[in-house]
Amino acid sequence: MTNLARLVRDIAAEMAGLADRGEVATYIPPLAAVDPRHFGLCVVTVEGAIHLAGDALEPFSIQSISKVFALTQALGKVGEALWSRVGREPSGSAFNSIVQLEREQGIPRNPFINAGALVVADVNLAGHEPRMAIGDLLRFIRYLAEDDGIAIDEMVARAEQATGFRNIALANYMKSFGNIEHAPERTLGVYFHQCAIAMNCRQLAMAGRFLMHGGLHSPGGARVVPARRARRINALMLTCGHYDASGDFAFRVGLPGKSGVGGGILAIAPGKASIAVWSPGLNANGNSQLGTLALERLADATGWSVFGVG
Ligand code: GLN
Numbered sequence: 001m002t003n004l005a006r007l008v009r010d011i012a013a014e015m016a017g018l019a020d021r022g023e024v025a026t027y028i029p030p031l032a033a034v035d036p037r038h039f040g041l042c043v044v045t046v047e048g049a050i051h052l053a054g055d056a057l058e059p060f061s062i063q064s065i066s067k068v069f070a071l072t073q074a075l076g077k078v079g080e081a082l083w084s085r086v087g088r089e090p091s092g093s094a095f096n097s098i099v100q101l102e103r104e105q106g107i108p109r110n111p112f113i114n115a116g117a118l119v120v121a122d123v124n125l126a127g128h129e130p131r132m133a134i135g136d137l138l139r140f141i142r143y144l145a146e147d148d149g150i151a152i153d154e155m156v157a158r159a160e161q162a163t164g165f166r167n168i169a170l171a172n173y174m175k176s177f178g179n180i181e182h183a184p185e186r187t188l189g190v191y192f193h194q195c196a197i198a199m200n201c202r203q204l205a206m207a208g209r210f211l212m213h214g215g216l217h218s219p220g221g222a223r224v225v226p227a228r229r230a231r232r233i234n235a236l237m238l239t240c241g242h243y244d245a246s247g248d249f250a251f252r253v254g255l256p257g258k259s260g261v262g263g264g265i266l267a268i269a270p271g272k273a274s275i276a277v278w279s280p281g282l283n284a285n286g287n288s289q290l291g292t293l294a295l296e297r298l299a300d301a302t303g304w305s306v307f308g309v310g
Contacts, residue, residue, distance in 0.1 A: 004302070005051050008043055011297045012053030015039045015279065015290045022281030022289030025261040028163060030156050031061060031280070034263070040278040041294055042201035044209060046271060048219065056201040060278050061156050063260030064095065065204065066194040067117045068211075068237065069141050074111075074123040075229060082123060085179055086116045088236060095243045095261075095286055096166045098173065106177025110240040112258065114191075115170045121191040122180050130186050134193040141197065144207040144217065144224065150199055157196035164192060195260075204266055204276035211237075211256070211268040234268055238306070245285035253295045254305025259287040267295050269304035 001009075016039060026032040040055035074082055091109035093100060101108065101115055108115035125133045134152070142150050160167075171184035171191075180187055199207070210217055215230035217223070225233075237256035242249040249257055255275075257267040263280035265288055275298065279290035303309035 002049075004043065004045065004049070007298065007301050008041055008051040008053045011294050012039060012041050014297070015294055016054065018290060018293075020289070021279065022283050024263070024280045025282060025286070028156065028261070029159050030153070031262060034060070034280045036279075036281040038263075038278065038280055039290060039294075040201040040276075042205040042276045043298070044205045044274045046212060046219070046273065050202065050205075052202060055278065056276075058278075059198040059200045060264055060280070061153060061195070061260070061262035062197050062199050062204065062264055063195045063262040064112065064114075064117070065258050065260040065264050065266050066137070066197055067112050067120065068233065068258045068266060069144070069207070070117065070120050070124060070137060070194055071111045071236070072225060072229075072233060073137055073140055074120045075233075076225070077126070078123055082111075082120075085123070086111050086119045088240075090239050090246050092244050096170070098166070098170055101170070101173055101177075106174045106179040108174070110236060112236065112240045113243065114167055115174060118167065118171050118174065118187060118191055119179060121194065122182055122187040125182050125187055125190050130189045130193075133190050137194055138197065141199075141207050144210060145199070145203045146206060147203050150197065150203055152193055153196045153198045156198075157193045160192040160195060161189070164188065167191065199264075201264075201276040201278050204264065205274045208266045208268055208274035208276065212270055212272065212274045214271075231270075234270055237268065242287050243285060245283070245287055249287070249292065250307075252292065253299050254307045255295065255299060256306070257295065259291070261286055263288040263291060265291040265295060269299075269302075270306065272302075272304050
């Protein structure tokens with residue numbers, strides 16, 4: 001067994017024994033029903049080795065991790081023009097905050113807070129029916145993960161639609177500033193369905209490979225995005241991927257990462273590994289409590305932090 005295989009196994013074993021696992025999200029009812037004892041970890045290395053531990057093959061709701069793939073899709077459609085509608089600065093606010101939008105005239109701070117992701121969904125909807133836009137995103141993710149089994153959990157999508165009053169408010173508010181082009185319910189439909197995509201850690205780590213390989217699908221494989229775009233998406237994940245805890249995540253883990261309220265985190269060690277972790281219990285900022293701890297252990301032991309070893 002390699003050192004990395006042993007490390008992945010040991011981290012999962014440590015996490016399994018911890019009692020303080022955070023709180024599962026309750027504002028989306030199906031997420032409230034998920035057992036907080038789950039823990040999964042998958043590390044895909046630059047050489048293509050795949051290390052799995054715990055519940056790495058159990059699907060979960062990727063939620064806001066979908067924002068990484070939706071952003072990649074939107075940049076492919078409109079390129080740099082995206083940045084006239086959404087910023088690139090950390091918000092310092094919660095993922096579903098509305099306060100900055102008034103001061104900043106309906107331009108969200110970044111593509112990873114909900115407001116920004118709604119603008120991205122609106123961009124991806126242009127020229128399409130909502131069903132086509134979400135189908136394109138799903139096909140893109142399946143291609144990246146090399147797995148056609150990835151699907152949308154319709155029950156989660158419906159629950160979000162029924163309870164997403166804040167997101168509905170955000171979309172309508174931005175519409176009033178002219179920063180949502182479509183009928184808000186159509187843009188929201190795309191957003192709710194992308195959040196309801198279910199994946200396991202293995203599928204997610206595989207889908208993240210293009211961000212460790214400088215934009216290539218896999219080593220020597222097709223180009224998914226220009227190298228510069230991959231670098232910039234990583235930069236946004238590092239600075240904005242954990243909302244108002246992005247600074248703390250950089251401090252503790254030091255890797256570009258994107259969290260979701262389903263308890264998943266996709267983390268990228270550029271040139272080294274694509275990592276997915278899942279533990280449904282969240283900390284006060286809405287990020288996976290044990291997922292963050294597991295990544296901290298992994299980064300400490302491997303020296304993968306983008307800020308250097310030690
Ligand atoms: N679907 C969730 C929401 O819009 C996504 C939030 C998240 O994962 N942080 O509230």
